[in-house]
Every structure is written in C-alpha cells, then in structure tokens.
Amino acid sequence: MYGWVGRLLRVNLTTGECRVEKLDPVMARDYIGARGLASKILYNEVDPQVDPLSPENKLIFMTGPLTGTSAISGSRYNVVTKSPLTGTIAASNSGGYFAGELKYAGYDGIIFEGKASEPVYLYIENDRVEIRPAGHVWGKTTHETEDILKSEAPAGAKVACIGPAGEKLVRFACVVNDKNRAAGRSGVGAVMGSKNLKAVVVRGTGGIKIADPEGFRQAVKAALEKIKNNPVTHGGLPDYGTAVLVNVINAHGAFPTRNFQTGVFPGAEKISGETLAATYLVRKKGCLACPIACGRATLVPEGPYAGHGEGPEYEAIWAMGADCGVDDLAAITKANYYANELGYDPITFGATLACAMELYEKGYLPAQDTELELEFGNARTLVEAARKVGYREGIGDLLAEGSYRLAERYGHPELSMSTKKQEYPAYDPRAIQGIGLNYATTNRGGCHVRGYTIASEVLGIPVQTDPLVTEGKAGLVKTFQDLTALVDSTGICLFVTFALGASDVVSMLAPATGIPYTEEAGMLAGERIFNLERLFNLAAGLTRADDTLAPRILQEPLPEGPAKGRVNRLDEMLDEYYRVRGWDEEGRPTEATKQRLGI
C-alpha cells in the first residue's frame, strides 16, 4: 500500500500472542487512519457496554497514512479505547517521534487485547516483536521509564509509556511518548495500566511508500508556503507557544477563573505565553516534520519549584493557573512537569482541583478529608496535589477520579465543570457560544480539540463569527468537528488548520495514498468518523440528555467582562445541530444519514 504500511499488529496480552494482520484497504480508505480507523476497529470489535478497565476493553495505537511522511506535521498517532473517565469512546492523539518510528518498523498500528498477568512492555524492532517483563520499570516516571527502556534497545528507539498515574488507574492518566508528548485526555493511560502494559518500545528502519512522490512533494511545498504566510502558524505559535492565547482569551472575558466563577483572571499577564517566553523558556521544540514547533523546552532554575522539562501549554497554564486562581508561573510549570512525568492530563487535573477548591471553600468538602489547604490561589497546594494525584496519595486519591465523581461524592455534581464527565478546557462557553455547543456534543465529552470554533469565533479563521451569537453555530460546529476528524485521522496535527483547509489536507493525502480524495470526500470521511463515534456512544447507553453543559454555564451569568450577563444558550443551537447532522430529535443518526455516510 501507499501512505499506509498495510499491516497491523495484534497483541493479546492474556495469551502473549502477537500477530501481524493485513490492513483492510477499503476500511482504510473510508476511515483513513489514526482516530478514524482505530475507532472503526473498536466499533467492530468491542462491546460499547464493556467495563473500560476490564480485559475485554481494547487499546488501539494507530497512525495515519500521512504519519511518518514529510506531510506538514505528519507526526501523530491516536490511542483509541473506551474511556474510564467518560464511558464514551476515547481517542487521544500525540505527536513527537514515536508514531513515525512505528510505521518505519512496518506497522500502521497496534491492537492490544486482554491483560497481562504481570507488568510487561512491548518491544518492536522491525519484524521482531516481543512481550517483555516490565517489573523493573513499574512505578517509575515516564522519564525514568524511557531512559531505562532505551538502554535495552538499539539506538534510535522510541518509547511510549505510562507513568505511575496510569498504573494507579487515575481516570485521566495519559500515554506519554518522547518524554513530554502525550495522548492526553480521557484516561487512555489508565486503560493501558489496567492491562499491565507499561510501555511500547519501537525501532524501525523501513520506509513509507508514496503513490505519487512528485505530486506529494508539490502539495507539501504549497502547504508549507501557507504555513509560513500565516500569522498563527508562523508567528504566535512558534514565538509564544499555545500560551499565546492567555491574554487573547482573557481579553474576551472567556478565560474561566476559579472553577468558572468568572471569565476574567487578574493574574493573566503573569502566566501568559509572553511571560513564559521572557522567563523559563529555553527553546522551542518541534515534532517530526513540523515547521511550527509550538513545543516549549523550559527550565525553572531555582526556588521551591525548580526543575526542567517541557511546557506548560496554554490549557495546562489555564487549568492549573486561572481555574485554580493561581498566578505563579513557576508553580504551574512545576505542576506541569509532574503531569508529564507521572503521566496524566493537566486539564482534567487542574479543573478537578479547581472543583475541589470550590467544594472546599463552600464547605462541601470538609477539611478532615484533605491534608492540603484547598483554597483558590494556593500555589503550594497546586504543586503538592499535582504530585499526589499521580500516586493517588491522600487527597490525590479523590482527585484521581476526576471532578464529576468528586463533586458527586460531596453531593454537588453541578460544581463539576464538565460534559460527559470530562472537564472543559480554557474557553468559557458563556462568552463564546459555539464552543459550548461543541463541548456539549463532542464524542469524548468536554473538549476543545474536537471542534475548535475558537478559530472562527475569536481568531477569525477562516472567517470571523460573533462569539456572542448562537445563529449559524450549529453548522459551524459540525464543520469544525468533521474537519477535525479528517485531520486527526490522517496523522497530521490539528494546528495546521490555522493555515490549511480540507482542500490542503486532501492535496497531501491523495498523492500520498494514491486514492483520489477530493475535499468533499475528505470532509465526508470526517463526518463518517464523527458519526461512527456517536453510534458507539449511543450503544454505550448515552442519550440526548448527555449533550448538555454544566448548570453554571447554562444558568449563572458571567459576572464581569465583555460577556457580562451572558449564559450559554445551548437550547437555541442543539436542535438545529441535530438537524444539520441528520440526527433525529433524540440525537441518533437517521437511517438516511447512515446510508449517506456508508456506515
């Protein structure tokens, strides 16, 4: 095959059997790769009602046809499974260098089944595939694990692993590769931990065949020109990283603060990308084949939070900063190092801590239940909690369940700022209406990188829409969600969409694979993938009632800022969204829609 390797590795951890399978080319064509292809395999093979942490759940690592090629940002893989946080399908993706190496070894993806009786890791060196004992790295951080396992592999090997959080089944544990790149959300690392699978080590020396090398080269070149002429991808992101958004979103009054009690954070400037660049930034870092290089290598040289590593990103800065009322960038950076090294999602962690702080300040979470002082703004508590949650120590054991289960435990689930039990990221839906509809309808719960309408509603990409208006947002959300599903499935990074559209994506995808994807066919594939995820969730038991927002977002007006007095008017958008999606009133894809999409 071209683009795809054409081979999948199926690993049964219960029996120890490792088997190479042929990739179904028609399934690949229709579901493309990565998120889409892995979701299709999960949909085909796993009962949606399965307990996510049982051996019957599967864990799928999957690259896309552009992964490992010279396509702009072709660095990514997805980890797809049923989420222990949300009970929905989970698809989390990551960049770095691991995914390309997997393809160079001769595999588009790996399907993990069952559960090992002891901690193990998977070792791949081209055609050599071994399940090896991992007792010696069990309990180690992601950085320690990577260093140790690399010493047991040839030069050039790449490692994806879980940290203590994944081992301890923290519901928002992630899979970390290349030390600081993570398939971050929805707890895919906990599923890996539940299988006693510590890591995947891979070394590959093969190549990827391109169907039309000259056409592909021209397409990549044209796309690169667009990346270089765009102020976000060749300005904001390389210069300041994702945290370039802190001041922008705060100025919109959409920067959720103290568990969404307001949308304006007085300390924003102190934790902005610009401040990070002026203080702890060492250099920017890029993933395989990426000209943007939004990654931040950082160093906190001294003081109680001294350390070095990568990040924080915008979302981590917000969740562990503004949302917790913390404006100490060194503390946030240190907490972020814990997230990377212990292996969990800093968004859900920060938002859960923020929720705990509100529960604590309101007296719902009694002081005797926590060894930490949980008031908003306490930087020391943030850093301590960031360590404890990774090991489920003390209050960390409660935080490890996520904000919804925590708030429900204390009788106030309405204080969890989440949809489908996954916490919202750093955009208040009361100030930006469309993103609220996206939060309510994404297939892995509250999430921005499934339909980033911020691009349009705030940044004016590709066209400016009014963030305070609901009209037209149903179609906007659908378009962003479908485009994202397409991009996620190709193996390139969502961030290219600041500069590139679906036509640019297929302009690389078609010559790489030799399949004549048009823009329409690409968008249709994205829509197909999104609907397939939806069908998984419906079969898992979710209903229209799960397509909602936290009561605060729907009922409590923002108290200040440009969006003062606003709530999210989801009810003005949801029915129309169902209609444009071709779903019935209960949010189920109609037979006509399934036929149109070929599901």
Next chain:
Amino acid sequence: MYGWVGRLLRVNLTTGECRVEKLDPVMARDYIGARGLASKILYNEVDPQVDPLSPENKLIFMTGPLTGTSAISGSRYNVVTKSPLTGTIAASNSGGYFAGELKYAGYDGIIFEGKASEPVYLYIENDRVEIRPAGHVWGKTTHETEDILKSEAPAGAKVACIGPAGEKLVRFACVVNDKNRAAGRSGVGAVMGSKNLKAVVVRGTGGIKIADPEGFRQAVKAALEKIKNNPVTHGGLPDYGTAVLVNVINAHGAFPTRNFQTGVFPGAEKISGETLAATYLVRKKGCLACPIACGRATLVPEGPYAGHGEGPEYEAIWAMGADCGVDDLAAITKANYYANELGYDPITFGATLACAMELYEKGYLPAQDTELELEFGNARTLVEAARKVGYREGIGDLLAEGSYRLAERYGHPELSMSTKKQEYPAYDPRAIQGIGLNYATTNRGGCHVRGYTIASEVLGIPVQTDPLVTEGKAGLVKTFQDLTALVDSTGICLFVTFALGASDVVSMLAPATGIPYTEEAGMLAGERIFNLERLFNLAAGLTRADDTLAPRILQEPLPEGPAKGRVNRLDEMLDEYYRVRGWDEEGRPTEATKQRLGI
C-alpha cells in the same frame, strides 16, 4: 435504505433453501448495484477458475438503486455469472418490467447457487418465496413459458426465463423477460439452464424509498429535458429504433459484411431502420420509466417468414443480415423472433452463422457436416439455422458452440471474428479505431455496450473524434468503459448516455440514495467496477494475449469504402491504454491502482 431495498435473496437450488440477507450498505455504495454489485458478490464468492456450467458457479440477478424508480429509464437488471462462452465474468443486462417488480417485491437481487435436481422455477410474491417444479414448461419457448407461468401467479406478475436454448446449454443462450427483453450476451441463459432453473416469476406490491424526493424529482425533470432536446434520444431512437444506425455505419464503410470480408453492404438500405419503420413496424415500445422507447413491436403479415413479436434491433439486423450477406428483412425479422422465443443472443448467432458460411464457402466446413446450404446471402438457411440452433438440431448443434469453437473445430480459428471467444458486434474496427481497442479490452470479450466509442467516433457525442485516428483513443475508451460501468450499475439504460453524462447520472443517483455521489465519485465507482471484473478475469487465467483482435482485423485491409486499405492499429493503443488504466505491461492493475480504487 434509500434507492436500494436493502435485501438480497439467496437461493440454494441444491438444498432448496431460500434466505433473505441484508445488503451490505458500504459494498452497495462502492459498487452501486446491478453489474457492479453483482460482480463484487461473484468476485467474493466464486472461484474464477470454476467450470461455468457446474453447480459451483453462481448466477446473480441484480437491480440497481435507480431500478424501479422514476429515474430516466430505471428499468434494468443485470445477470452476472462466469460465462460458458468466454470463460470471463459475464454481466448481461435487460430492461422491460421484470426488474422493477423484483424491487417492489422487496429484493435488490437474487443469488442462485447450486443446481436443482429437476427443472424448477422460483416464485416470489413479496415475502412469499417458493421453489416450484417446472417440468410442465421445460422445453417451452420463452413466450409459452411466460404465458403458462403467469397463469399460475397473481395479475401483474413478471417473468424472466430461459427458452430451449438455455436448457440445451447453447453457449450464447440468454435470459428473456417480458417476452422480448433479454440479458443477451455471453451465455448467461446457459448457466441458468445448467442449474435446471427455468424461470423467475415475481410479483411485488411494495415501494422504493427515495432519500430526497424533491431533489430527485428535480434531477429527473432536468434529465428529461436533456433527453427531449437530443436528436438521438428524441429523434433517431424513438423514430427508427436502434436500426437507425444501419445507413450511418454503412456510409462509414464500417458495416461488417460477410464475416467482415468487407465493410460496405450493398443491401443496407433494404434492412435499415427506415425500411423497418415503413414495412413491419407496428408501434414503438418502451421499458419502465423510459421516455425513449426504442423497442419495436413488429409484424410480418404473410409469406414464408410470417410472424409477430419484437425487433429486430440494429445489431440483430446486422449480424443476421449484412454479416451473413442477407438483405431480406422479413427473414431477418423471423430469425429474430426465434432468437427471442428460443432464447439466445442474435449477435453471436448471426456472427457464428457468418463464420460457418465463410468456412463452408472456403471448403473448410465440408458439406456432409451440414444439412443446410451455408452460402452467404441464403435467407432460408438463416431462418432454418435460427430455429435449429435453439434446439441444437443438426448443424445447429455446432453453431450452438459459437464461432470460435466452430472455427477451431475446422482448423481455422482465425476466421472467428471474436475476442475472448465472443463475437464482435456491428462496427468494423478497421474503420473505427477506438472501438477496436474497446473490443480488445472489454471484460466480456467482443462487445460494443461496454465502451461505445461509436458515440464519439461516429456520432460526435459528446465530442467528435476521428474514427481513423488512434491517438487519444486509449483515454477515450477508458472513459466510455468507466461511464458504462457506472450507468450499468445504477439500473438505468446505457442509451441515456447519448444525452446524459456522468454528472446527470449522479444528479439522480445522489438524491435517490442519499449518498453524496459526485461526478468524480461516480466515475471512480465505474472504474472500480471495471477493474474488479478485470481482476476476476486475470484470476480465471486470462492474460495480455487475450487483449487482441481477430487476425483479419489486424492484418487484412478493408477492400473498399471510406476506410479502404485500413487495418486496426491496436498495437498503437494498447500500451497507452494499460498506462491510463494504471495497469502494468501485462495488463494487471498495479497495487497503486487497486489502492486508488479501494479494491
């Protein structure tokens, strides 16, 4: 489903089991229906090396998503199987009213497997499906069979059946429905006979769901306007039937005469569509949903060839007329009645008789082997042979094998005007270069309705190309072949393509099915189907050597007319054709092509 019913009927004639199966919607989307879908099922289920007349071969009746709808000419079904004439995949299609009725009964198609121990017919009345004894109609003509079986069924029932030719395994026997409509070529009726299956009787009272009724109505209306404004579909064909071509093609010196010994027939005017209209034509007849109505109800009121029925069509007039040197239209019409009633293909019959005549005149076929005088131009011999071949009587038993096996038997296979053992139709490839490339490469052997470049090379539709030139014909042939595969698979009639293009076809197909087929996607589906047929043939053992033309066409210049001195220059076109198809030098689709097409 929309457009499709969504149900297939699988009938095992060996065991008597009849089972309803769900139509795979993704397979339906990609292979559309009729020719494409049935070919895919055959490809999936039947060993290409199978003996065509053994119980292991399958016989598939399949409608398309537009069959039975109000789409222009949505009347058609395909019969797909491995051909006993050619050893290739066979797909023959027919109009009339049978196919719509099958869908109204609730089935997109029927897959026949195995072989009945006694003659049977299949009776379908909506959900009621029975295999019934057919001893009482075995040996009967198609007309008698239809009348008798209709008396055993409710009013409105439709019948498809074989005549004596199918029972006797005449290698070019057809399946006849509505008395005079036939799935004509490649011997699909012989396969039906080999299974002891005499007929299918169907009555249905259901409907077909359309995804977007208003959009569909508008598309059909727009297509109808084009049909009405086209001089072929609203002039030549309704007024004179297909035989309007006799004078046109003869004027090009491309009207093969006396087994292709020349391209000009002096008696053309006497057997033309205009003459038929002035003599034996009673009225024109149309199939379901067809505004063209090219069918001819005819009556020969007196004389030795008195009779009534339908036709002859252009190809039959040519094969049994000019190719045999016969200019007696009454005799040709009578012979055509035999073809309809005994159930065989008049093209292969006429061409085989023409071959026999040349063998006879040259002394290769000795007089003692035949009770008929086989000299060219003998109208009485024509009519006698037309009867005998249907029953395999006397010389008819030899003719029943087709021209290639006949000529080979007498040591002169080069005198068979065929490719892949199927006889050419009524266009001399020495005078019309592109059609020669099409004959050489169609998947069921010599055939015009798999890539009717005559439209361009003679009629100037959609653009005029020079019939004597080879340059550019590779691409032209590919386009016609792919478009034809698309059209054949939707369930509409190829004749609409005189007025409609791929964009018009998908403009009806998309709202009918709810699947957003674009023109590109439609053409790609056609190409996919054509390549799948090719792969079946390659697996059956065919090679590049089978993509050729009869030696006469390549080596003997036409002796007279506008193309005097010309041969077909296939060697100037074939390599380029392989290239534009994405096949290797041996004519095998490359891996890249298979990936591009999703096969």
